[in-house]
Amino acid sequence: MAGMDAITIRPARPADAGAIARLDVDTWRTTYAGVLSTDYLVGLSPRRREIGWRMAIQRDPLDIRVAVDGADAVRGFGSCGPSRSERRFPGEVFTLYVAPDWQDRGIGRRLLTALFRRLTATGLDAAIVWVLRDNPARFFYERLGGRMVSHRRIPVGGRMVEALAYGWPDLPAYLAAMRSEDRGPS
Secondary structure (H helix, E strand, O other): OOOHHHOEEEEOOHHHHHHHHHHHHHHHHHHOEOOEOHHHHHHOOHHHHHHHHHHHHHHOHHHEEEEEOOOOOEEEEEEEEEOOOOOOOOEEEEEEEEOHHHOOOOHHHHHHHHHHHHHHHOOOOOEEEEEEOOOOOHHHHHHOOOEEEEEEEEEEOOEEEEEEEEEEOOHHHHHHHHHHHHHOOO
């Protein structure tokens, strides 16, 4: 498998919609097997999601970032925009998924950083991400400095499940710390 230097983070293009939709459905099926009903997970439609992703990309491609390998295959993606629910956190990361066989390689961190940069570029200096409590990826957000700031029950697949919000109250400071960390010791 290619090294991390072969991964590029870029704005999504309409042609990426199909790959994003397949990855979206595949990661839901993998992550939530045993958490959400099998019927719900089997019923997820890559075709319907492709239509939704294509419309979102056409509306504002800069709000959707993809991680692509050297062959331009989508290995991860994320989306962001104004918060749908939390006044204290005017920005929100709506999605962040990395293909299971490409996880633990820094792609998620790079995508999250790109989304945070996008939010700050649009004047949104604090952000949240909502994640289902039973999603083991939630610890990824904790490792990257997110603090649990809210929780609620939401309907998913015909049942109510617990969702947690992780927040970053100062994105410019977070991004500065990431730049400093990436440079390493002086």
